[in-house]
Amino acid sequence: MNKIKLSLVLLSVAAVFVSCEDREPLSWNTEIFLPLVDDNITWSSSIPDSLLEFGEGGEPARMLYKIPFGEFSADYLPTLPDTLIEENMSMEGNLPSDVPVPLGDLFVNETDEIVFSSFGEGSDAYLKEFSLSAGYMRLSVESSVEGILDMAYYLNSVTVDGVMSGIQLEVPAAQDGVNGFATETLDLAGAIFDLSGENGFSENVMTSTFTTTGSTLNTEVFYLTTTDSMLVEIELIDLTIETAKGYFGQVDIPFDSEVTLIDTITIPNPILDLEGASAKLTIDNYIGAELRLKFDEVSMDDQLLEHPSFYGVHDIARAYWIDETLINHTSLELDLGETGSNIFDLIETFPHDLAMFGSVQLNPFGDVSLGYDYINNAYPPKLELELEIPLKLGLDGVVLEEVYIIDPMDFPKFDGRLLVDLTSTFPVEVIADIDYVVNDEDGTIVSISGNIDAGSAYPEVSQHGLLVIPLNEETVSPGGSVHVSLTASTEGAVTFTGYENVRVQIRIEGTQLIEVD
Amino acid sequence: MLDYRLIFSTTFLALCSLASSANVLTVVVNPDSTEIKREKGGASLSFWATQSGNVISTGFANNLANGGFIGHDILDPILESHTGGFGYVGGSVGWEKVWTSKPFKGSDLALCGSMGSEALYDVRWTSDMFELLWYGNGGHTGRVDVFSGTGVRAGVFNRFGLGLESVKTQQRLEVSVIQRLGGVEWSIPYGYLWLSEDADSLASYLQTEGRLHASIDSTDSGEPSIGFLPSYGIGISGTLPLASETLPIRFEINFKDVGLLFENEGSSVAWFQEGFSTTGLPLYGDSLTIESISNGDLATDSLLLTGSSVKRMTLLPSILSAEFVYEPSEKFMFQMSVKSGGWMPELLYSAGIGWIPSDRIALGVEGRYGGWGGLRSAIWAKLRYSNRRILVVQIESPLGLFFNKEISNNTYGRGVTLRLERIASKR
Known part of the structure; x- marks a missing residue:
């Protein structure tokens, strides 16, 4: 047992020999290969795709x-203005004396013809039939009769889905000198108006029927007096014609x-x-x-x-x-x-x-x-x-100016470069000017220029230019912006097929030193 | 010079402490023997701490510990040693007490049991992940860097088992209750980074999940406090020894904690998914420029979910092993075994030879391969320091214990196991 203890003690002593030494920060290099921008500059940058028809086999676009x-x-459509049809049915002079109103039986049944006369703003236009995409009819009745009335207003020549359009209304009784009032609205979207009249040979004519009945809801007999009146209003509002048949006028x-x-x-x-x-x-x-x-x-x-x-x-x-x-x-x-x-x-x-x-x-x-x-x-x-x-044209000047934003990047002790690859199939020589503007206090600008020879879109011949901007930690860390300017000039008009493009690729390559304390 | 002194002194101490006692130690009783009757069962108390890996050598770890510049001359061998595209590190620290009582009256069955604690950890990563971290992506154009399979997990487990052992056959079966006191998991089930051949486009996808098996309470002051969130499981453990009556061979199957852990609700879970592809975009920083988006050359897919887990069942870190022993003479033995589970990513194979110079001492050496690590050595010694008691010392990758010494540079792990055994008494 003592030997075991002795062994453990000696092992501990041995561990002391393996003590820590002064430590310097751990560091290592990593290679960075980072694509930043890949942009394809085509005629789409100048001409919307919808306007451009590409030329095949070398033909011009x-x-x-x-x-x-x-x-x-x-504006050529006939218009239907908002219309108000107002009728005041006064009993004064029409009744010799007060008469009891029979409940459940008609006591007013009136059919009228409504003639439209305002189509075409003074032209001699007329319509036989039209349909509406929107619009509605409103029926309002104000009555001094001291009994409940059932009223109905039908446009006989107007159908919606084959059914005659109309409004039924229950008008309350007048009480204590206050007239009874009721109103109701009917949607006329999809309504078909037959304006040929009852004989079928007329134009601009629409028939309507108005009926009044003493409501069976009345519990007592009431009288229609010589002083009673009923004000009936029919409004045709926001009628929008979808189709029309007739003569539209000159x-x-x-x-x-x-x-x-x-x-x-x-x-x-x-x-x-x-x-x-x-x-x-x-x-x-x-x-x-x-x-x-x-x-x-x-x-x-x-x-x-x-x-x-x-x-x-x-x-x-x-x-x-x-x-x-x-x-x-x-x-x-x-x-x-x-x-x-x-x-x-x-x-x-x-x-x-x-x-x-x-x-x-x-x-x-x-x-x-x-x-x-x-x-x-x-x-x-x-x-x-x-x-x-x-697309046969000549040009002379800056054909493209583009700015690419480079975000701030934490690359300690970076040693590398910003690579700008330009690949062109434009059949003209392109001069590329690159400015890398650093987001530092001084706004440091690193500039470089290069030429790209004339290429060809048909047959496809690409010309390549590589521009290299050295970078270090000071220029890469704050980020910046890469200003790309492409200048081209031609001697006279040149044929373009529409397939020409300049590919701009920007990437960062280099090494950074990572340190860990 | 100091290294050799250390090695010599340590080895000397170990051997002296063992060799001063004499003759060996036959622990295993012939299971077919009907003449042997035990009055008191055997028992053992073990302590261990092991760590192994297949990639991170002790030399590299020393370099990291010492600091300084890590060049490619250091990194290249590490990268090349990633076998199957993965690097592993894992191990465990723990103790265990195993015991067997007297047989029941009139029966050859005895009550047996075990208890112990263990902290387990398992780290794995892809070689692409290692390369991106240490080399960067400079040479990675035109290929897909795979992150899938990267992860780390750790847990602390306590266990208590109770069962029966046949004194006659030494077959043993226990039912174990396992407590996971706490744990943490993080993994990348699916992830990749792709940079095109011309370095003009980049695509990335990352799906990662983290779980903290602890209770986090937010106090009024806003500072969260972390407490234990134990979960319990049930498993079975046992031993099935087989021995030939005519040949000097033995075969033993062991299994430990084969069962399920019923994980409590309340573990903190974070699930993150991020994917983007671009034809030119800064990878770092506030990089989603308006230009990139307006050009339509960017597609992002990002999702972060956090919350608490519901109840679930997971597998226990079970261990299953099989061992074959051949004893051609009283002085020598050969042993082979295979072991799986315990969060090990691969099967652990071992083969070794033992020398029994006396009935009080035995020495052995093994070669091991698998588990978390590659090929490595282990030595062991057994000392019978009293009539029924044996001390077992086992050291895996002994040179790996010499941290920060050149001699340990080519080792990938280390491990020490101490075990006190009490042999069953005989009548």
């Missing part, structure tokens, strides 16, 4: 502008439209070669009525378009509808680039805006359809400018 004129819509509708033409192309000192370019204006008519277009002025950046035939009158035949189904629409195409036009001279200046003034006339030949014009609001006429420009 084409810029396709299809510019709709949204303002050319809706209406002139002015249009005044301005659209942005080219606002994204940031090409320095561009020179366009417009050989093979085309420009046309297309009008599609979806209305079952003739249209007459008249352009008063078309300008690009306030420069007037000159054209030998454009400013004349252009008639467009009506669209062909059968049973509310579109069979064919009609189109008119105007060539804006025909001989005598200066449109390509205007386009060469890369105009920003295009303005157009003129008017459109409905039914220029009168009521030739004998009341069978037809419109559907879901099919407005379309006016579209289409420009097709081949």
Whole structure:
């Protein structure tokens, strides 16, 4: 036992020999390979993808502008103003004396014709039928009769889902000199208005029926006195026509439209070669009525378009509808680039805006359809400018300026470099200027420049340039920003396929020293 | 010079303390013998502390302890020693008392039991993780760095077992109640980092889970206090010795704490998932630049969940082992064993030879492979210092005990086991 104890003591003594020594901080190097930026600069940076049609087999890409004129819509529809039909039924003079009201039996039953007369703002337009996408009817009754009345108001020629539209109303009895009042609203969305009248050959006519009954809820017999009156109001509110059939009148509708033409192309000192370019204006008519277009002025950046035939009158035949189904629409195409036009001279200046003034006339030949014009609001006429420009251009200057943010990074005792790889297939020489602006107090700037030779998108030949900026802990820790500027110049117009791109890759490589106390 | 003195003195002390006693120690009784009757059963009390690994050599640990610059000449051998893409470190510290009572009257069955405590730890990581930490990602373009499988866990377990032992066959079976006093787990079930060949794009995904098996109470002052959150489990332990009547061989199967731990609710759990891919993005710092997002070249997927766990069942750190002993003569023995469990990532194989110069002393040497570590040595000595009592000393990777000495540089672990055994008395 003593020997065991002795062994343990000696082991402890031995452990003392293995005592700790003075320790210096632990440190080691790690290699850092950090991708920061991978950006692909293509024509999309200058031209929206939707405008660019790529050229295949070395053919030039084409810029396709299809510019709709949204303002050319809706005004051609007949409108239905808010309508108030008010009827005051006074018994004074109509009754010889007070009469008891029979309960449960009609004592007022009145059918009227309502004639719409305000379609088309003074034109001779008339409608046979129309449907609503929105709108409602409100019935309000104020009664001095001292008994409960059951009232109903029906639009006989208006149906919703095949059911006649109408409102039933229970009007309370007047009490102590206070008239009874009731009101009710009916949604008319989807309602179909038949305006052909009871004989079926009229126009703009709608029939209605108004009935009044002494309510069986009355517990006592009440009297209709010679001083009683009933004020009935029917309101048609916010009626929005979805489809209409009839004659829409000979209406002139002015249009005044301005659209942005080219606002994204940031090409320095561009020179366009417009050989093979085309420009046309297309009008599609979806209305079952003739249209007459008249352009008063078309300008690009306030420069007037000159054209030998454009400013004349252009008639467009009506669209062909059968049973509310579109069979064919009609189109008119105007060539804006025909001989005598200066449109390509205007386009060469890369105009920003295009303005157009003129008017459109409905039914220029009168009521030739004998009341069978037809419109559907879901099919407005379309006016579209289409420009097709081949991407053959010259340029001279800075084609791209981009700033990439480098976040602060904790790389102790960093020794490395910032690598900027540029890979280009643009068929022009590109000069790259790189500035790394350090987020330190002095705003230290490290600059470097390099050239990338002309490449080719078809056949694809990439040219590569590598720019190296030395970095240390002082320049990498605070982070900064990498300013990339690419400059290019061509001799005259160069054909671009649209597939050209410059790939910018920025990464950090180097070693850092990690220390642990 | 000091190293050799230390080795010599330690070895000398160990051998002297053993060799001064004489003749050996036959602990194992022939299980088929019907002539041997025990009055009092055997017992043992063990203390151990072991640590092993397959990658982190003592030399490297010394370098870390001493500080200074860690160059590639130091790191390269460590990286190359990652077998199967993983590095491991693990071990345990504990004590255990095993006993057997007198047989029941008229029966060859005796009450037996065991109790003890053990602290277990297990650390594992991928070679890619090691490489990223110590080398950086400079040479990693165009490949996927895998983090899946990285993790660490530790736990403190107390156990008490009670059962029956056949005096005749020495077969033993116990039912054990195991208490996990506390523990911690953290792991990355799934994770990777990918940097493209041209270093122009990067993708990363990390799914990690942590559990602290302790109760955390927030006091009014806002400072949380941590207390024990014990969980209990039940398992079975036992020994199944087999011996040949005609051949000098023995075979023994041992199993310990095979069962389930019923984990209490209330463990703190944090589950974090983060993934992003980019074609150019700073990895560190406040890196989500507006430009990266507006360019649409960034996709992030981040999720952090924290809370308390519900009740669940987990496996106990069970151990299963099999041992084969061949004793061609009274002086020599050969032993082979295989052991699994106990959170060891791989099977632990060992083979060795024992020399029994007298009936009071035995010496042995073993080669071990597996568990947390690679190939390593172990020596043992048994000393019968009284009629029925034996002291067993076992040292694994003895050179590994010499911290900060050059002689220990190529070792990957160390371990010491002391055991006092009381042989069953015979009538």
